[in-house]
Amino acid sequence: xxxxxxxxxxxxxxxxxxxxxxxxxxxxxxxxxxxxxxxxxxxxxxxxxxxxxxxxxxxxxxxxxxxxxxxxxxxxxxxxxxxxxxxxxxxxxxxxxxxxxxxxxxxxxxxxxxxxxxxxxxxxxxxxxxxxxxxxxxxxxxxxxxxxxxxxxxxxxxxxxxxxxxxxxxxxxxxxxxxxxxxxxxxxxxxxxxxxxxxxxxxxxxxxxxxxxxxxxxxxxxxxxxxxxxxxxxxxxxxxxx
Numbered sequence: 001x002x003x004x005x006x007x008x009x010x011x012x013x014x015x016x017x018x019x020x021x022x023x024x025x026x027x028x029x030x031x032x033x034x035x036x037x038x039x040x041x042x043x044x045x046x047x048x049x050x051x052x053x054x055x056x057x058x059x060x061x062x063x064x065x066x067x068x069x070x071x072x073x074x075x076x077x078x079x080x081x082x083x084x085x086x087x088x089x090x091x092x093x094x095x096x097x098x099x100x101x102x103x104x105x106x107x108x109x110x111x112x113x114x115x116x117x118x119x120x121x122x123x124x125x126x127x128x129x130x131x132x133x134x135x136x137x138x139x140x141x142x143x144x145x146x147x148x149x150x151x152x153x154x155x156x157x158x159x160x161x162x163x164x165x166x167x168x169x170x171x172x173x174x175x176x177x178x179x180x181x182x183x184x185x186x187x188x189x190x191x192x193x194x195x196x197x198x199x200x201x202x203x204x205x206x207x208x209x210x211x212x213x214x215x216x217x218x219x220x221x222x223x224x225x226x227x228x229x230x231x232x233x234x235x236x237x238x239x240x241x242x
Contacts, residue, residue, distance in 0.1 A: 002082065002096035004204035005217040007226035012189070012199045013153040018138050021153065024223050025142055031216065034148075037139040039067045040185055041156075045130045045234055048122035054130075054242075056118055058083045059234040077101040081115055082234070090217070090228030131160045131237045135198060136185040142216065147208020149216050156198040157189055160241055168193050195240070198233065201226055 009017075018036075025031050043063040047053045053060055059082040066075055078098050085094025097115075099106045108116050135156030142149050159172040175188045189197065201224075203217045220226060231239075 001093065002085075002204070003091070003093045003210060003213065004202055005090050005213065005221075006087075006092055006229040006232070007090055007201040007203075007217075007221060008229045009153070009199050009201050009224070009226060012197070013138065013155050018140075018153060021151065021220070021224070022140055024220070025140060025151070028219060030144060031219070032143045033140060034143055035139075035141040037067065037141065039065050039137045039139065041065050041133075041135045041137055043133045043135070043233075045132070045237060046127050047130055048125040049128050050125055052125065053118065053122050054238065056083075058115060058118060059232075060119065060122075061234075079106065081111060081119070083112075083115060087230040087232070090221075090230065091214075092230075092232065129162045131158055131241050133158055133198065133233055133237065134185055134188070136189075141206075144216055145208065145212040147212035148206045149208065149213060150202075150204050150206060151216065151220065152200075152202040152204070154198055154200045154202060155189060156185060157192040157196045158198070158237055158240060159196070168196060172196070200229065200233075 022033060022036065025033050041063060043061050046060045046062060061080045061082075063078045063080060064075060065078065066073055068074075078100055080096060080098040082094050082096045085092065087093075095112070097111050099110075111119075133156055135154050138153040140151040140153070142151060157172065160166070160169045161173060165173075172188070172192060175191060179188065201220065203213060203220065205213045221228070
């Protein structure tokens, strides 16, 4: 089960905003900042060619995560399934199962049998890419009470590469094609239309309880006038393109 708070954050997370979040968390004597992690995440959202998964409100993601550790870049490829649940007041709760790819056969026996059956049927029909999100994520890892909590500051954008593709998506794809090794997600984001931009704060516990999570979420929401967001990245992408 995934439980997290989602908030909208003004016009994008600047470097000075990151420092402000860290300073605010460190100034709270009930919270301890343990680590700051930087990741670039490219997520492909998948469905069958008939749309069978989205009809059942099942979100399937193929996610690539890139992060730098001591000057060396590391990559993780994760296949995730989300379904069911609800969202109210920025608090999202849904079923989620993730599999890290590249380590042998996927242990689908850990997935709900009905969800796996529907996914297997979708694979037989043929999977297609619905849209992609590209996100630069800054994770502030904190401890509060009995919990370890991730405060994630997300800057990014949507792009559609397959099927009916609009002018803005063609422009973003061209920016990708022309990017060199020094081009960052933030460089491309500066040229993206506001309708495609992602600017969010997500607060999720790695381990612990909802009361600790709520404390950190309430503290940051009040401190930075965050706007509760009941729409997931998947839902927004579906509204944007379908």
